[in-house]
Amino acid sequence: MFKTLACTALSTVCLLFVPLAWAAVERETFEVFVTIPTADFYVLPVDPQLVQREQRLGYNPVSSELSPLRAQFEVKNVGGAIGARLEAQPYLFNGKDRIDLRVTFNQQELSLERSEVVSTVDARPGRRVPLEIVAIKPPEDYQPGHYYGTVSMVFDAIAPHF
Template sequence: MIRQWIALTSASGLALMSAWAFAAREEIEFFVSVDIPTLNFYVIPSEPDWIHREQVLPWDVNTRKLGGLRRTFDVKHDSSAIEARLESYPHLANGRDSRENINLLVSFNGKELSHHPVPQQVVTAEEARGGARVMLEIKPRADSTYYPGDYYGTVSIIFNVAAPGG
């Protein structure tokens, strides 16, 4: 009888302990990704943690001026220069009057980009062949007027390699 009682209480204790152990469970789920560029052509942010997040341009309340954004990119191409163009005219909009848009100036490696369909050279063949770290800069155009509100926009840059010899 004592053996049965010990077996029953031991089994009950184990069941309670295992139920208690499962009650203290935690699960964590997160996404992992990687973008591995080809070794003969790439244009990638030097600090990859910012590119997929919204970038907030700094507003200085005292001077009533809008600041810009500066980030570096690593670039490389084995045999020719790298060209770039904007997919559309860069601006910030508040969703109200288009006359209140804040027009942006976008430059890459010190060269102002345009949304003209013909791309322009932004990295020489010599720079690209050895690989380089270059600056992307986005800032408001000098003629911008600022109105109160929340503004949003997208800057889309298309990079491609120049034709050989170009």
């Protein structure tokens, strides 16, 4: 009889705590993705957050200067050089005032015309190269406001010349 009462009491106690254990549930959901480039040609930022998030150019009120944006890219083209161009003139705009931007890739200033930015010798084995985006200070200094803009670059494989 004692064993039966003990088993019943133990079962009752266990059943009382089961709902408490199941009530504590946490769920997390997040996006996961990957870009796997071809082995023959790629131009990828070392930090993928560079192209996934808005980038800030810091403003120094003492010197009235904007800090440049600097990043590194991994590049490769087993079939020749790498060319680059801007898709549109890069600038920041606040609805009234504009701040033009200078974009250099591997120390080559980019324009709307395609130019070679990585030579065949450097592109064939692959290399890490710098990107720099610098604000061009207007003659009348920077005007107050919230500025936004887009820098859009196009990279392509340049076939070797024989």
